Amino acid sequence: GEDVEQSLFLSVREGDSSVINCTYTDSSSTYLYWYKQEPGAGLQLLTYIFSNMDMKQDQRLTVLLNKKDKHLSLRIADTQTGDSAIYFCAEINNNAGNMLTFGGGTRLMVKP
Amino acid sequence: AAGVIQSPRHLIKEKRETATLKCYPIPRHDTVYWYQQGPGQDPQFLISFYEKMQSDKGSIPDRFSAQQFSDYHSELNMSSLELGDSALYFCASSYLGQGPGELFFGEGSRLTVL
Numbered sequence: 001g002e003d004v005e006q007s008l009f010l011s012v013r014e015g016d017s018s019v020i021n022c023t024y025t026d027s028s029s030t031y032l033y034w035y036k037q038e039p040g041a042g043l044q045l046l047t048y049i050f051s052n053m054d055m056k057q058d059q060r061l062t063v064l065l066n067k068k069d070k071h072l073s074l075r076i077a078d079t080q081t082g083d084s085a086i087y088f089c090a091e092i093n094n095n096a097g098n099m100l101t102f103g104g105g106t107r108l109m110v111k112p
Numbered sequence: 113a114a115g116v117i118q119s120p121r122h123l124i125k126e127k128r129e130t131a132t133l134k135c136y137p138i139p140r141h142d143t144v145y146w147y148q149q150g151p152g153q154d155p156q157f158l159i160s161f162y163e164k165m166q167s168d169k170g171s172i173p174d175r176f177s178a179q180q181f182s183d184y185h186s187e188l189n190m191s192s193l194e195l196g197d198s199a200l201y202f203c204a205s206s207y208l209g210q211g212p213g214e215l216f217f218g219e220g221s222r223l224t225v226l
Contacts, residue, residue, distance in 0.1 A: 033215065042219040043155065043202060088154060092215075098143065098208060099168050100215065102154040 004103035006089055011109045018076040020106045022089030025070065029091040032065060033100065034074045037086045046074070046087075084110045114138055116205050116218035124224045125193050133188040133221045137205030143167065144186040146178060147202040149220075155202060161186060162208055193225045
């Protein structure tokens with residue numbers, strides 16, 4: 001999506017941390033999401049963050065939100081080969097409709 | 113826990129035919145969204161419903177229509193199918209009263225138009 005941008009590709013070694021970045025343009029975004037999509041599969045909700053938060057941690061996942069820079073990141077600790085997938089960042093501004101706008105997705109490749 | 117259920121999972125149609133996709137949201141969710149994902153693309157918003165009324169409209173072609181029924185399930189009707197309609201169609205649901213907060217997707221319906 002043109003209003004949400006992500007880098008196309010990230011390659012890491014198993015056991016390392018992965019950091020996937022996302023920038024968005026809508027300063028009124030209220031919720032920001034990370035979804036994981038494996039080949040031919042659906043969109044799995046990993047985590048989401050409300051815009052009044054700057055960090056959220058859930059097991060191996062850490063989401064950081066910098067509202068000033070409109071930057072969202074997803075850190076995956078101890079990355080495993082099963083984490084290989086496409087990761088989509090998405091945002092909602094629920095004061096202007098309730099549709100998710102997705103980034104183009106980042107393909108994460110984890111090498112053994 | 114119950115998830116968003118979509119049917120059929122796979123559908124093959126000829127050009128100019130009609131297709132209907134169904135979506136059963138998570139129980140107690142009041143909002144349903146439809147998305148289209150072409151090969152190698154990010155999901156594009158088509159249309160959404162809140163409490164059985166159309167809520168928002170995205171890039172849905174005029175050949176497509178959708179509705180949400182009294183039991184909150186939704187159907188996406190696609191007519192005069194074109195080759196370019198081949199895609200994964202996702203339905204998602206949420207409880208708007210809280211946010212929307214958690215917004216879950218179904219596994220998708222893969223439509224192939226020959």
